[in-house]
Amino acid sequence: MTLTVKDLSVTYETASGRKVLAVADVNITVQVGEFVSLIGPSGCGKSTVLHCMGGMLRPSAGSVAVGGEEIRDPRPERAAFIFQDYSLFPWKSVVDNAAIGLRFAGMPKAERRARALKELELVGLGHVADSYPAELSGGMQQRVAISRALAMEPEILLMDEPFGALDEQSRRRLGIEMSRVLTDTGKTVVMVTHSLDEAIFWADRVLVMGKGPGRIIEELVVPEPRPRRPEFMTDRRFDALRAKLFSLLEVSPAEEPVAVRSAG
Amino acid sequence: MRAELTKVWALRAALGVALFGSWVYATGPGEVSPVLLPRLELVWRALVGFVQESKTWEHVGVTLFEIGIAFLGSIVAGILVGFACSRTPLRAKVSEPLLAWGYMAPLVLFYPLFILWFGVGIWSKILYGVVSGFFPIAFNSLRGFQAVDERYLRVARAFGASPGQTDRLVKVRAALPMVLAGVRIGAALNIITVILAEMLAAERGLGYELAYASQTLQVPRVFAIIVVLLCVVALLQLLIQRFAKTRHEA
Amino acid sequence: MILDRGGRSAAERLAARATLIRTLIIVGFLVVWDLVVRLDLVDPLFLTGPIGVVKAVGSLAGDPIAREAFSSTGISIVTAFIVGTSAGIVVAAVLGGSKVLRKAFLAPLLFILSTPKSIFIPIFVLVFGISGTSAAAFGAFEAFFYVVVNVLGGIELVEDRHLRVARAFRASRFHKYVDVIGPAALPGLFAALWYGVKHAFLGVMIAQLWASRGGIGDLIRTYSTTLQTDYVLAVVLVVTLAAILAGALWSRVEDRLNRWRGSRGTAVTAGLAG
Ligand SMILES: Nc1ncnc2c1ncn2[C@@H]1O[C@H](COP(=O)(O)OP(=O)(O)OP(=O)(O)O)[C@@H](O)[C@H]1O
Numbered sequence: 001m002t003l004t005v006k007d008l009s010v011t012y013e014t015a016s017g018r019k020v021l022a023v024a025d026v027n028i029t030v031q032v033g034e035f036v037s038l039i040g041p042s043g044c045g046k047s048t049v050l051h052c053m054g055g056m057l058r059p060s061a062g063s064v065a066v067g068g069e070e071i072r073d074p075r076p077e078r079a080a081f082i083f084q085d086y087s088l089f090p091w092k093s094v095v096d097n098a099a100i101g102l103r104f105a106g107m108p109k110a111e112r113r114a115r116a117l118k119e120l121e122l123v124g125l126g127h128v129a130d131s132y133p134a135e136l137s138g139g140m141q142q143r144v145a146i147s148r149a150l151a152m153e154p155e156i157l158l159m160d161e162p163f164g165a166l167d168e169q170s171r172r173r174l175g176i177e178m179s180r181v182l183t184d185t186g187k188t189v190v191m192v193t194h195s196l197d198e199a200i201f202w203a204d205r206v207l208v209m210g211k212g213p214g215r216i217i218e219e220l221v222v223p224e225p226r227p228r229r230p231e232f233m234t235d236r237r238f239d240a241l242r243a244k245l246f247s248l249l250e251v252s253p254a255e256e257p258v259a260v261r262s263a264g
Numbered sequence: 265m266r267a268e269l270t271k272v273w274a275l276r277a278a279l280g281v282a283l284f285g286s287w288v289y290a291t292g293p294g295e296v297s298p299v300l301l302p303r304l305e306l307v308w309r310a311l312v313g314f315v316q317e318s319k320t321w322e323h324v325g326v327t328l329f330e331i332g333i334a335f336l337g338s339i340v341a342g343i344l345v346g347f348a349c350s351r352t353p354l355r356a357k358v359s360e361p362l363l364a365w366g367y368m369a370p371l372v373l374f375y376p377l378f379i380l381w382f383g384v385g386i387w388s389k390i391l392y393g394v395v396s397g398f399f400p401i402a403f404n405s406l407r408g409f410q411a412v413d414e415r416y417l418r419v420a421r422a423f424g425a426s427p428g429q430t431d432r433l434v435k436v437r438a439a440l441p442m443v444l445a446g447v448r449i450g451a452a453l454n455i456i457t458v459i460l461a462e463m464l465a466a467e468r469g470l471g472y473e474l475a476y477a478s479q480t481l482q483v484p485r486v487f488a489i490i491v492v493l494l495c496v497v498a499l500l501q502l503l504i505q506r507f508a509k510t511r512h513e514a
Numbered sequence: 515m516i517l518d519r520g521g522r523s524a525a526e527r528l529a530a531r532a533t534l535i536r537t538l539i540i541v542g543f544l545v546v547w548d549l550v551v552r553l554d555l556v557d558p559l560f561l562t563g564p565i566g567v568v569k570a571v572g573s574l575a576g577d578p579i580a581r582e583a584f585s586s587t588g589i590s591i592v593t594a595f596i597v598g599t600s601a602g603i604v605v606a607a608v609l610g611g612s613k614v615l616r617k618a619f620l621a622p623l624l625f626i627l628s629t630p631k632s633i634f635i636p637i638f639v640l641v642f643g644i645s646g647t648s649a650a651a652f653g654a655f656e657a658f659f660y661v662v663v664n665v666l667g668g669i670e671l672v673e674d675r676h677l678r679v680a681r682a683f684r685a686s687r688f689h690k691y692v693d694v695i696g697p698a699a700l701p702g703l704f705a706a707l708w709y710g711v712k713h714a715f716l717g718v719m720i721a722q723l724w725a726s727r728g729g730i731g732d733l734i735r736t737y738s739t740t741l742q743t744d745y746v747l748a749v750v751l752v753v754t755l756a757a758i759l760a761g762a763l764w765s766r767v768e769d770r771l772n773r774w775r776g777s778r779g780t781a782v783t784a785g786l787a788g
């Protein structure tokens with residue numbers, strides 16, 4: 001089902017009562033099975049848009065709909081979240097964490113554990129199902145968070161800087177792996193990221209957001225079938241896209257690592 | 265932010281009004297016996313009278329003196345012992361449970377012994393206060409000095425600090441938040457135990473005045489003294505908060 | 515890990531040595547105490563030797579008055595615990611439900627928590643008379659504040675990001691409490707129960723020491739005014755050992771309960787006694 005964001009505006013009210021227009025007139029359409037990445041300077045409203053897509057936040061104006069049905073509340077079996085800080089429950093084992101959404105939905109224990117285990121195996125974590133999150137590395141924890149979302153068998157995955165807390169190495173490795181998993185399962189994905197490489201490598205389409213107030217300023221199509229091989233990153237087309245993104249984000253290539261780090 | 269603050273204070277005011285309202289009601293139309301709950305204006309009058317007595321300030325002085333000495337005593341003893349015990353892993357292992365046990369012991373029960381040994385004068389209160397404040401301070405100091413981050417010590421070594429400098433400039437600083445946490449607990453205990461001790465057996469001090477008023481059934485005066493005591497405690501706590509705070513602790 | 519011939523690690527050897535030295539310190543303390551009394555360094559009216567104290571414990575056990583005092587104090591403590599803890603949990607649950615309420619009343623609660631609550635005993639005696647009831651009521655009063663503050667502390671441990679997950683994955687109100695708020699706040703709840711017991715006990719003791727007919731406090735007061743120091747020490751010793759034992763047991767249980775927290779695992783303690 002298509003995900004449509006129409007004329008979306010969000011106004012926050014700060015604690016002192018001041019109104020802040022965070023996002024204005026955003027229009028996005030995401031087709032079934034499409035992978036869209038959302039990139040832009042810090043504070044431009046990426047998370048805000050994503051949260052509206054998942055029903056975590058009500059738009060101040062405009063609407064979000066999946067397959068024509070308006071979204072007003074979180075419905076994880078339709079669109080599931082993967083958060084940057086994993087947010088696993090430390091008091092639950094890995095498999096119980098992966099199964100938490102199913103538990104909330106009232107699925108019997110044996111059934112939900114079986115399903116969660118299947119998803120854990122898919123991301124290569126079957127062997128730690130009975131461990132606790134504290135015993136896992138950051139990358140492993142994020143994979144549990146991904147299983148937690150996949151276990152809901154959602155049509156859409158919403159990822160907010162899913163690898164932001166990982167080091168470069170794990171980030172790339174996990175990225176390539178997840179890209180394969182997500183393509184194989186045919187999910188529709190919207191991912192917020194600060195990494196240019198990630199934005200291009202994963203996505204069919206890159207939406208670039210600008211600031212003050214947040215809006216979409218550009219759309220880049222990545223004309224390369226998925227899943228992509230790591231070599232794509234050294235491809236000339238990749239470089240061209242990357243250069244384009246740079247100029248859009250008003251960052252010179254030399255400064256890029258600094259700017260990317262400080263954002264987020 | 266401001267809206268929330270208004271709500272917070274409105275709620276507090278509401279509780280206060282409810283409290284005093286039911287007091288006024290109970291002593292008026294509610295017909296609660298004046299021996300249990302005196303009328304508010306009687307308490308007020310007792311309070312004014314009590315504050316104006318010259319004796320009162322002597323009692324306040326005695327209580328503050330006892331608390332102050334007890335505080336100093338338990339800080340000095342607690343930090344010294346805590347530091348000494350943290351010097352080697354063996355010492356720490358030996359002393360930690362001992363200090364924890366001292367902290368767990370119901371020291372209230374020991375007060376009659378303090379009276380027996382040190383008399384009803386101010387020294388039984390002071391020593392009692394010192395002992396009860398000592399254990400949390402010593403225990404926390406031990407923990408604090410022990411848990412100094414290896415990284416800081418490595419930096420000190422790498423930049424050529426002498427053992428004395430390491431102690432003074434690194435260990436003491438790094439342990440400070442934990443030590444101060446102990447000091448705060450110890451100070452609260454100093455206050456609690458000294459006033460309790462005065463109530464149980466004494467010749468002077470606010471606690472003694474409270475006990476005396478209560479035993480002679482001067483009910484409004486009992487309430488008045490409680491109010492004065494609460495003010496004294498609030499002031500002391502303010503002081504402690506000022507004193508026992510580090511900048512990087514926020 | 516380096517193992518010695520007995521197969522023990524260095525840490526275990528250190529612990530064993532520490533236990534040995536600690537035992538020696540305690541034994542040494544008892545010996546000095548005994549010598550001080552034996553050599554008549556202090557007036558025997560004011561201090562009895564350890565052996566005398568142990569004897570006194572023996573005769574206390576056979577004394578119906580003392581047994582009556584212990585059991586009536588026990589009943590007061592249990593009553594105080596039940597009343598104070600349940601009242602505390604109810605109030606904490608109400609305050610825990612709203613941030614504004616918490617902001618408004620946590621500070622006053624913390625203030626009362628750190629005041630010498632004994633100053634309120636005269637009011638309890640006025641209302642309940644000199645009886646087991648006033649001791650129990652004061653114990654409940656003491657326990658109440660510790661319970662409220664610790665339960666609230668537990669609720670503060672609930673992290674927003676976990677609540678966000680609950681919302682994103684559509685947890686019902688029931689699941690939100692059972693799977694998220696409950697486990698996260700559990701250390702606070704257990705701490706609350708422990709401090710409830712501890713302060714119900716201390717409160718009853720304080721109230722009884724101040725004024726009571728019957729109970730351990732009365733017992734200690736009577737023995738000390740009649741200079742039966744061996745009995746005073748005996749009662750104090752028994753109760754202290756029981757308290758330390760309970761405290762040590764609790765630390766064990768707490769460690770175990772908080773295991774999933776890993777090394778960050780210190781529970782909220784409004785660590786004030788008295
Ligand atoms: N709860 C809130 N209350 C008030 N203002 C908010 C709130 N949440 C976000 N904002 C504001 O809305 C704007 C957009 O925030 P958002 O979190 O969507 O940005 P972002 O693009 O995700 O940033 P980052 O890349 O740093 O995560 C920011 O200016 C932020 O200050």
Ligand SMILES: [Mg+2]
Pocket residue numbers: 046047048160
């Ligand atoms: Mg964001």
